Amino acid sequence: MLELTDLRKRYGEREALGGVTLRLRPGEVFGLLGPNGAGKSTLCGLVVGSLTPDGGSVRVAAGDPREPAVRRRVGFAPQPLALYAQLSGAENLAFFAGLYGLHGARRSERIAAVLDFVGLRGRADDRVGTYSGGMARRLNLAVALLHEPELLLLDEPTVGVDPQSRDHLLANIESLRDAGVTVLYTTHYMEEAQRLCDRVGILDRGRLLAVDATAELLAAHAGAARLRVRFADGHAHTHALDGEAPLDALRTLAAALEPEHGAVERFAVDQPSLEDVFLELTGRSLRDT
């Protein structure tokens, strides 16, 4: 569905993308995880054809993304809200539907469908300027879905939204995944990538450091799950599980350490996360960058 080969982009002296090669399979949700400034938005701009690469190539459904016929197959929800605040939600949708050649009954049908999908039917006639940040984000997504794209690019779609709207948006994307839409999802929220994505790419400073299914990435780079145990005298102990059953490991630890530190007061199992993967690959925490 999407094929990037040795994709490069510079802004003056600064290298935004330094040779990214990636293939997205039809119907998969691919998460591009990286800190701010990693090159995620630049990659999206190159995929939708709003930017021209300095090197390498982009093929969307085997076509050039700058061709109108290819653009009709791509939906894009950019990170900055791309909406007219003075128009209502329905007017925004009608306008963007017109740009994609939708008109008449088909246009009305699609507008109603996407409004229902993002849960904004009741506010369709209100001006976007009166929407909350979360509602505006949902409308931003609705615009991208109007023409039923085969490839959907979502650039940080949950930035600055309230938890309720975030959950709504993530549920929307899960529905799209179930419907077989190919999604390229950029985020710096690892929990979103873990929840939604079939595969994840770790992008840092314009370079794709690792690409794999979430479980494989975790296995390869995040290490084992860890058992954390706290004893009655305050002593804390961390134990890498390495495939052991947590309760078995807990029994073994308790037997060994309770005589010295007293009874086990509490324990927890920390599953490895993409945060650990990022830390392992870059030596930095995703949230610190």
Add this chain to the structure above:
Amino acid sequence: MSPAEHSAAPPRAGWTAAWALARKDLQLLLRDRAGVFLTFFWPLILATFFGALGPGFGALTTGDEGEAGAESSAMVVLAVDEADSPDSRALLEALDATPRVRLEAAQREDAQARVRSGGAPAMVVLEPDFALAADTPEVRVRVDPRRRSEAEVLGQALELALHRARAGEPGASTLTVHLDWLGGGPGDQSNDAALTKPPSPFAVTFPQGIIWAVLACAATFATSLVQERNQGTLLRLAVAPLPRWQLLVGKALACLVAILAVAAVLLAVATLGFGVRPHSWPLLLLAVLSTGLGFVGVMTALAALGRRSASAAGMSWAILMAMAVVGGGMVPLFMLPELLQRAATLSPVAWALMAMEGAVWRGFGLAELLPWCAALVGLGLAGLAVGSRAVRDL
């Protein structure tokens, strides 16, 4: 939607998209109160206000000036001496000697054409039977109605010249001045009776009001690409399945519709409210359309060239205001220094004013109107070409 449906452009997709863009821009304009005031109400207020001031609109200063100052501000009047007699020469010499008037000899037809085209404010005709000794010597004067205040000065200057030409000799105490406005030749009342009457002041001010509205529309739309960039929507437009030039066509269409709408409102008020009767409605339509196309071109060029500049709004206003000042859109041309009057021929505002005035009260025929309209349409096409080239890289 199947891949095949996606890849095929929907029928009428180009026009659907262009109309969607235009409609959206018009919706945004109508929801911007300041924009609506600037483009619709302000020109109407100005045209009505200056029209209500009456014939004094655009008056030259009547202050007492010295000879040198008077020479520099003297109006050029075309003198047609068909009598070619000692009497006629004496009157014209005396008239030329008055500080407010400088005479230029001309043939009747040439003089008539220059007054009609705004090249001279007035012409004076002394017919073959002119005689200073007559009881009431007769002089025919033809005046550009935009210069009616000067016509009053000219009337006084003629009285003074008659007094001086007759120095010491008895004769009639007054001069009969037959004042014609535009239309057929001086004294040829049969040509078009309506045109021999002075047009309503509103006939002069409403074309000017349309120009102000056109400039306001052009300035408003010229900043729209920058506004799209600032609110993030330009990115979405840039990735839509449209050639970039179609984005400009949509904006151009919106600007043209706004210009035509405001021109229609102003003309409706002028005709229904103030009794203005254009000389030719079809020619006026042609003039307004040409003006619209010309300034839509200017707008698209400004929009595309200023698409990345935060100061695009100021730059667009500055350029359009310069055109207006130089072209007589702000101050009547005859009040400007001679150098600027010559420069006015380069301003599209002057072309548009001439085209609209030609259709409203100058009595232009199609042949006289066409050069101005062609210049405006040419400007519009050039602006669109420049804009569409620049907008390839948003």
